[in-house]
Amino acid sequence: MADTTSQSVTIRGVEKNFGSFKAVTDFNLEVAAGEFVTFLGPSGCGKSTTLKMLSGLLPQDKGEILFGERRIDMLPANQRNVGLVFQNYALFPHMTVAENIAFGLSMRRWSKPRKQQRVAELLSLVRLEGLENRKPEQLSGGQQQRVAVARALAFNPDLVLLDEPLSNLDAKLREQVRLDLRDIQKHARQTTVFVTHDQVEALVMSDRIVLMNAGRIEQIGTPVELYAAPLTEFGARFVGANNLVPATLHGDASDPRAIVDGVDGTLALTSMSEQLNEGAGAPIWLCVRPEHIFLTAYETMPAGGEVRQFNARVVDKVYQGTSVLIDLEVEKLGRVRAERPTMAAAELQAGQQTSIAFSSCHAVPRRR
């Protein structure tokens, strides 16, 4: 595999408006060369719009975009040396797989033997050897997707952009392709920006995630940071499921505590974020992930932190294979969702009274 010319990408102050609708506002990001960054967010948050601006298909209203040291935001798409993988793959139906992959090379006037060699390289990279002369309509969805990736990588672009390329695949295939893509990207050391609304995808594949909402960046961080320490309520709700318990700050910086609304006594806050420098009495959320809600009737709590236990009634139980989702109506807390291994919750029935508990080290406070 030839050395890639992958560049770093800098986006500064980019903005895009459609009439009075602010699609993207004040977008700032530095992507290192060879990094895999995901734009994550719900529909309409501006992630695809930003991707289009990176590709050059949509001109930005304000701001600059640089590949490496070179400013490229005034260049049209065909001068930017960017590889783009569309959600529907957009493989040229009237060309064979080989012609599709070689299209970018033909545009760059590569010689025929050089093109052939490169096409062969890429076909083996995406494990589609032997399919050079097929037409796209003769390929399965997963195969088409790999051809689209090969086509985008063929000419060693400065940046590879993928616009929700996995949404059209069925779940099993999606899992496999996720890992494949990641492997290819690591192998090629290709700077990549990936757009998706599926947070599991983002968590699995990315070096860093850019969480977007309503045209703005909510948070940039590694998957672990985004999952364990979301900065905003939106992030807490969007990335992974979360139980948000209303509480009030109590105590001070040396001994931060919280009072859960409707519950006597205080709870130590063992995980604090720097942002939470409010004074006592400030309203907060305590975010507890479903996998940290324990069924005290059937399992032992892990040690550490202060534990609070509550009575609860099972409302619903959904079997997911290795784990079970349990919706509970908890006294004083309201509706809570727990996720436990199937074995632990085996005997639990809907309507049953039981008790749950969580530890203060799993209660992440966030501003309300």
Place this chain on the structure above:
Amino acid sequence: MAPARERPAPIVDPAPKGRGRALSDDTSILKRRLLRERLFYRLCTVPALLVTGLVAVVPLLLLVFNSFRNQASGAFSLEYYGASLGNAFFLRTLATTIGIALGVTVICIILALPLAYLLARRTLLRNVIMPVITIPRMLPFVVIGYAMILLLAPTTGVVNKVLLGLGILQQPAFILFDWPGQAIAFCYTGIVVATAVLTGVMMSVDPQLEDAAVSMGATRLRAFFVITLPLAIPGIVAATALIFTSIVTAYAIPVMLNGRVPYMISLLISANLLTLQQPHLAYAQAVIVSCLAIGVTAFAQWFLLRYGQRGGAR
């Protein structure tokens, strides 16, 4: 109004050294590129506009313009409009034209409607009959004129030969070069067009609506009148306007099958233009007929807009 800003906005952002071009240069490059793209797109549409403008719009404007000018002196004048609209002969011919057109249109629509319905619902029938409907529309009117002559000629026409042979007629019927001949010819083309257009209209009404009515106890006939027909009305109105205007402005058939008395207005107009050396009069009359045609079409459009999308359209 906000007070004036304290300091003017910088024209060039203070970019760090070593970046080469200033910010504004790059932004203006982008703006210029986008402008060039827009210009290129507009340029692509110029030939179409040019051809239509020069070959259609300009001559039409000239026609309208000249209809208001005296032929000899070139002065502005409404005389041709006055001469036409005050002329009994013109008005009578216009009336017969409208009368024939209206009568033929109504007959054609009524006759074609059931067939169109059947064609819309029965794919097999449609596949068989489609060539029969399409091919006549791919022929010049003259062929239809020939067919009419072969059919209706006094001594050699099929109809006359059959009727005389059967003894129903004692003398050949001279209907060919008279208004019945023209009307029958119009009926032919009218039914062809009506069937084609109305089939499309009927196909656009969701058959499931009718099926639902039948499943609730209505007979197929009742369901047709109560459900399908009302939904098809806008399309039927459009078809009516189309056929009506095409008959009013028809030229080929009236000339081919003309008798002593001109029933169709196009004959008057062409006579003024070609034989009587009265082009400006012809223009004025053409404008009058156009207004009629456009008026009818516009009414149909308005009707369609008002009652068009009433649901059930696929």
Place this chain on the structure above:
Amino acid sequence: MKPRAGLGAVFSRTALTLYVIVMLIWLLFPIVLVLLASFQGKLEVDFSLAGLNLEAYKAIPPAYWQAFWFTVRAAVSATALAIVIAVPAAWAMVRGRLRGRRVLSNVVLIPDVVPQLIMGIALLTVFIPLHLSNNFAGILLALVALSLSTGLRFSEALLEGLPEEYEQAALSLGASRLKSFLLVTIPLIAPGIAIAALFIFMQNLVTFELLFFVAGPNATPISVRLFSDIVDRGVIPYAVAMAGILVYVAMAFYTLVAVTLGPKYMAGSVMSRKG
């Protein structure tokens, strides 16, 4: 079920069948008459089918064939020109998202909407001083103006049906807009354009009223030739034969389109032409 309803159903079914048969006969008879007469070489139709011959066809004078090939040349050229003008215009309108798009569509529609009689008269006045009357170029221009709206409508529909992603993909891979248009857009809409060209060609072949006013001895489309002969000299056997030939051309056209597209298409697109 009441027996009366059964009888009613049978009655209505036979009535319906009768109606369809009558309508079929009505729709078919002119063509049948013309074809029959063309094989009988007379001015009347003899249903005894006696004496079928090709005399009338053999008697078609060179002037008629000249007019026919003239018409074919004019129709082919006009179709080609109309396509070449309409496709880029439609592409610019659809991809370029031009703001004056509806205005353009409506302006191009004018020759189609205005009755051919009026259009012909208007053209006559303008063409004479420009020496375009009695002239191949004049006929060509008139046909192109008439064909543009159909061409534009077809092209617009085709381009809107083509997802923009293909051209965007080509751009992102380094193709210039022109290259992406030629290498990606055109091949993908080519089948549709071919069908459009076929329709437009047939329309141009049989246009009469518009061309009548700008035709002349040097430029006589076949429809005008047949028309003037019937007006001046009445029905002539070889004229009927020529009319028969036009019927065969129409049949060939229909077969071609039906084979490539399926009959369903005919109802929609033929519907739009005023006939």
